[in-house]
Amino acid sequence: MRIALFATCLADTMFPAAAKATVQLLERLGHEVVFPLEQTCCGQMHVNTGYQSQALPLVRRYVRTFEPCDVVVAPSGSCVGSIRHQHAMVARQAGDEGLATAAEAVAGRTYELSELLIDVLGVEDVGAYYPHRVTYHPTCHSLRVLRVGDRPLRLLRNVRGLDLVELPAAEQCCGFGGTFAVKNADTSSAMLADKMRHVLETGADVCTAGDASCLMHIGGGLSRSRAGVRTVHLAEILASTAVAA
């Protein structure tokens, strides 16, 4: 299958490993990956911070860039959530019904990585090898906006060598919330403190998730406290093989 990658601005700029791993994983599974260079950002930061009109060109850009593609994948539950639940709304409130309809169509073909693997490609065992003790943070937008459910866990359970340990109070937000993390830095840090405590309780070496943004937050806290636990994107674990590991 020919699959278009929406890398997301955060992974493209700050966490290229997550996007590279997505490419390597899909190619290993026998698919062709394309990366349209006109892509930038889904516009979620602008919508969620109260700058909806500024997100309009970014919505238009996303729709125009990916309109010709049959299937789009992004290694982010949050960005896919915004594409699916906000793009048409932004277009509609700006009075652009044509864009709204097109946005709905493209959003219907845009998948978060675990959705693509299980629902579209029908694969739960991607043939990965990752010999580490891992705990999984479900991330709010994967969980409550996209409802990916246990798809990431099903993928992780099939990874050879991986010791999956359950994260206590997993469904509670890590405190990132986009600009919330700086606008309400103290409250965000208090939420993070509890999330880190739960991660450490598991004794895991690695905390994984389907969103580079939440991992940047949890990882930033773990790094500051020298906890020794690393954050690794789900795509990187799934892309890992006996040779690469």
Next chain:
Amino acid sequence: MSTFLGMPAHAPRGVGNLRGDEPFPAAARTALANQQLRRNLQHATTTIRGKSGRVIAEVPDWQELRSAGSALKTYTMANLPRLLEQLEEKVTAAGGVVHWAADAEEANRIVTGLIRETGEQRVIKIKSMATQEIGLNEALEAAGIEPVETDLAELIVQLGHDKPSHILVPAIHRNRAEIREIFLREMPGVDPDLTDNPPELAAAARRYLRETFLSTKVAVSGANFGIAETGTLAVVESEGNGRMCLTLPDTLITVMGIEKVVPAWQDLEVFLQLLPRASTGERMNPYTSMWTGVTPGDGPQNFHLVLLDNGRTAVLADEVGRSALHCIRCSACLNVCPVYERTGGHAYGSVYPGPIGAVLSPQLTGVEDNASLPYASSLCGACFDACPVKIDIPSILVHLRNQAPHPRTEKAAMAAAAYTMDRPRLYQRAQRAFKLAKLVGRRGKGLPPPLNGWAASRDLPAPPEESFRDWWRGR
């Protein structure tokens, strides 16, 4: 009817309890430093989440009930004028008197006037969010009338000269030692040997309240529901103090927000299943009191219903925001909110805290008066899942952020980001320049506000050697 002269008014300034003294981030910072508060909140919210989750799981058609509740509220808001007039007609026909209050000041004036007419100096009160919202107690005290809260937690808040911090559990921020001290200091006729054993504290309140119930001739209540079809008012509660207030006095004055009207008696079938399970985690609340006007020889012989707007019509005018009026005050969204669990209710400034407060208070006052509240959420979505009438709180928060005044530097940064993101070549150059972020180090030394807020507790990610798109081009 007055002539329509533009947009409906917001709740006026200078009266009531819808506005805080400082923005949420500052108030939250103070609250977060209170370990006792955080322990109380974590314990209380975890307990109630578990309890509520268990009784909700017993109901096979819970999702259908939520949808029914949502549909009933949507219908009610679309037909509000007609339903309110029907309610007025039925209450009047049953011997009650209906008053219309445009705002907090008018409502306080009406209630104060009605009490003065009775010649009484003291009233007993049932826990009511509407009267907290309008600052009725403060208005009554200023008029020389003593209001006595009869809900145990509200009594603790009142005697402590404090403010409620939770819709359902207003004294959630107090522990038993503090309650004992408040009772010893403030409760008339209290036993000086009172300990902090909860049954003893409850017994002390019971003795004090029992005397008050029997000797007070006027009661003030709120209402959970007002049924347009029959003119029946309903109050649900747990302690039985409400039943006392609704049956013992000669005069009963009920202050009800106009959004609390429901079309028909049968609609309670839905709401009386949703409310207790979502709020206290009970299958059914212990006391459900209903009354229709006045019944000769039984209960209060004078009944007044004050219908309160105080900004609600302005909320109704907003297509996205109006579903905040669907709220049945169960507080499920507070109990699941990771922000509320850590900051408590006082940080929100308004008498309506938590996620629902963050969407309701700014709409009642006008968003410029509560501009920080729409941002007091990580948009995690737990509130939407928990809401028994399916209010999409995250979407309303985002909608209100779009209306809120924005700081100048943030505006400039957002505009620059949007400009760059819409120009892939410029975006690529910015990505390459991003490597300079190494200069501030992972601790973000010298970062300006608000970015230094991140760096205070979190390391910055190390910038990669090359962006993904540079890697892609080079492969």
